[in-house]
Amino acid sequence: MMKLMDTQPWLDDDQQELWQALLTVVIALPAALDRQLQREAGISNFEYGVLARLSMADEATMRLSDLARVCDSTLPRLSKVMDRFEARDWVVRRPDPGDGRYTLATLTGAGRQKLAESAPEHVAQVKRLVFDPLSAAQRRHLGTALTRIAATVRRELEGG
Amino acid sequence: MMKLMDTQPWLDDDQQELWQALLTVVIALPAALDRQLQREAGISNFEYGVLARLSMADEATMRLSDLARVCDSTLPRLSKVMDRFEARDWVVRRPDPGDGRYTLATLTGAGRQKLAESAPEHVAQVKRLVFDPLSAAQRRHLGTALTRIAATVRRELEGG
DNA sequence: TATTTTCACTTGCCGAGGCAAGTGAAAGGT
DNA sequence: ACCTTTCACTTGCCTCGGCAAGTGAAAATA
Structure with a gap:
């Protein structure tokens, strides 16, 4: 140990x-955001991020693999998450017509509304x-x- | 709400x-740390933090409630976590002699050794x-x- | 002193996420 | 054309963590 x-x-x-x-920020901040969103909207911070990302995409549609990458998700x-969202009719999934291996996810009207409802308080908390x-x-x-660190961490997770 | x-x-x-x-940092950084620690030491980033905190305490001993606070844990x-640690003989629990409601956790030699083994690579990764x-x-x-944000988030979690 | 309240912690139950194995579609090789 | 490989995703199994209810010890109240 000394040697090391x-x-x-x-x-x-x-x-x-x-x-x-x-450490406090990466542990306690998500916990605080989760608690508020769970209490007021019944979704997690991560789920909120997925809805938000989808809503920003063209046609509110993305390939799952692309969505996973921008959300730092496996x-x-x-x-x-998509299983849950589809069960609540917040998104629909369908195979990509161009390449059947990809799956396209599209935010529905109900999904957009859910996002709009939860956004104000969440943004205020942030x-x-x-x-x-x-x-x-x-x-x-x-x-x-943070931008520098984020880039480094992203490379780490993709390469590792 | 509208007002906001x-x-x-x-x-x-x-x-x-x-x-x-x-967001990338709070989501992906813990994931990256967890992966490395899990792979090389079989513990999570959070568990590492608990071991580290205990090792820094006087007599390597703390009340669970104090330990929980400094680790931002419930x-x-x-x-x-203590159940798992005790099963591996990394810590021992005993009632606080002064007040039987508190529980004192003490890091054992094996626990200290586990920490020492996992520390170098973890610190290098950080x-x-x-x-x-x-x-x-x-x-x-x-x-x-970060210090300012951490203080704000801590207050949020304790007060909420 | 007896009862109630307040602690500090533990337990049970349930949902969420990681990993590894499985599925089905496209690309590559022969 | 067939077989293999490589994708993009899905499923199953297991562990971890949150919450709410339970336990046992000290303090507060009567």
């Missing part, structure tokens, strides 16, 4: 503080928890840093 | 970008994913912003 600490030193104090704050996970505590400059800096 | 939408509508473009990056969740992509100034700014 020599070659691969631990985080220094500043790094420790940053790391602890990041395919099995998204598949099961603003309250993430944006309100920061100055404009801090937001800029945070955006820059 | 009037005064604070959707996120603007810069906010959208920040928000998307933050008590049921931590209780089940450095690679979080610190390496950033300049020194960016790290400082990120730390400042």
